[in-house]
Amino acid sequence: MPERELITGNEAAAEGAIAGGCRNFFGYPITPQNRIPEYMSEHLPEIGGVYIQAESEVAAINMVYGAAATGAWAMTTSSSPGISLMQEGLSYMIGSELPGVVVNMVRGGPGLGNIAPAQSDYWLATRGAGHGDGRCLTFAPFSIQEVYDLTGEAFPISQKYRNPVMILADAVLASMREPCQLHERRDPPKEKPPWAVGRGAESRERNIVNSLWIDPQVLEEVNWRIEHRYQQAAEDETRWTEHGADEPQILVCAYGISARICQTAVERATEAGISARLIRPISLFPFPSQVIRDWAERTRKVLVVELSMGQFVEDVRLAIEGACAVEFMGRTGGAVMTPAEVAERIIAMA
């Protein structure tokens, strides 16, 4: 059914996953992402896939863990409070070197917060995949098309690095409708990875999926193996886009829905005679540090815009390593800044 359709971000995540090869979904209802499990419950069984409504997010991520251990392409989706509950499972997946995809349609927090758009799970996504030395590879779409594309691509990426991948979106992207170009649904590979349990045991050594390593030297080796994969991902999976002036006075950094707002703001500032350039990281881990540093050294003026009290801004500051000051503009609790407000700030900085 490769056609252009007007769909929500939730539907784009669900269909994008199926198109990318996902055939197994385990989830638990939470607003604003409920349309994803609903879509999966309708579509997966009709193509021979697995849909299970788990008893909790804790169970859902552990079902993904079990499914992934068999080599199956599996996912779960949730929103902020539910992702908190999945941290334990994510840590086990990282430690056991298992792939899997998690979509987080971020809502306002902390606590039960609200169901409005927020980007306050940046740390949770990029640092907070549970305890221990491990992280989720994290990608942040800024349009419905990108939700669809990135969710699909997340599956092979997660298999390649044997690490969970998180798609970090928000309540706007979850509910907003945009035209989206769909492509044919790809089947996952028939052949199971050599480490998978449950099939073909008669013709191989037994496989053990495990994250327990009592000997510190062995665990250190495992953690280095994982770290080397992250280093490889930094080389191969770092993604960003750039938009705006070639000789900018101001560098603007934003991701996801904030970048959407900043794109308009940069255009308005240009109309007012102030040149600015927007760098929008698509991969948040690995982070496009080099390009941000290069541009920051040229402009010496950097504005970071995000829907939180200041989380993503820390990665920008780490990238710039003190080469120049970084100004921060954030809204929190589900409130969203307008393009006019951002444009005003850009103009004031010039």
Add this chain to the structure above:
Amino acid sequence: MKKQRIAAGVQSLLTEEATCLATTEAREPIYTRPDSLTDTPMRFCPGCTHGIAHRLIAEVLDELGIKQRTVAIATVGCSVFAYEFFDTDAVQAAHGRGPAVATGIKRCEPDTIVFTYQGDGDLAAIGLAEVMHAAARAENFTVIFINNAVFGMTQGQMAPTTLMGQKTTTTPRGRSIEQGGFPLNVCELLAQIPGVAYLERGTMTSPKYVRQAKRSVKKAFQTQMDGLGFSLVELVSSCPTWWHMKPLEALKWIEEVMLEQYPLKVFVDKLEAGE
């Protein structure tokens, strides 16, 4: 004089052993390690019944011919190293999450035989939701539930299954209603759930009970092979170390005290019912 007697004794023992060895070589062994166990020596405390439970499961996997398609799920507690002892594919699960992990495996690979091996802390405390809902969904896998009324691995704290008045490291004056509430009878809870296809409580305190326990483990796996739904065998087990008892005293305590709270019973048997 004493030294001579000892020397003679030792000599006679050595001769006896040599004779034994010669005889063993000549005969078919009547008692060997099951194929489904690895050669890794078990590290359980003396007198603990985990070793017997492992052996029973392994014998059943051998007898049903399902070793090659079995995935064992090791959980958290003294059960944590199960993947070292069962010579099958294995997955280690987070504390209490075994039934959720088993669900993921079995749903994606329905031809595999999946079992979790869980203690009372893992299953009845932190993992109660997972086991109840797996049963409610009639998930077609098997749970072996080791109930020894304490958290063994973490050094003997109160478990949900700790008996009233039982002293543990966190109920130093004995479990009381005020401090720890009442023991949880897992089989009695699960028996209410229609998704359960086989449910039995056994123990391993005597050869008779060991044989019964093996029969129930075998029926649980057969239930799974027949696709009848959720199966669970609770094995009332000993923990001499944290009960501060000698092994034989511990077995006696099971029979005389624990079985009062946890009576041996077949709760559900859809295999027998021919469903």
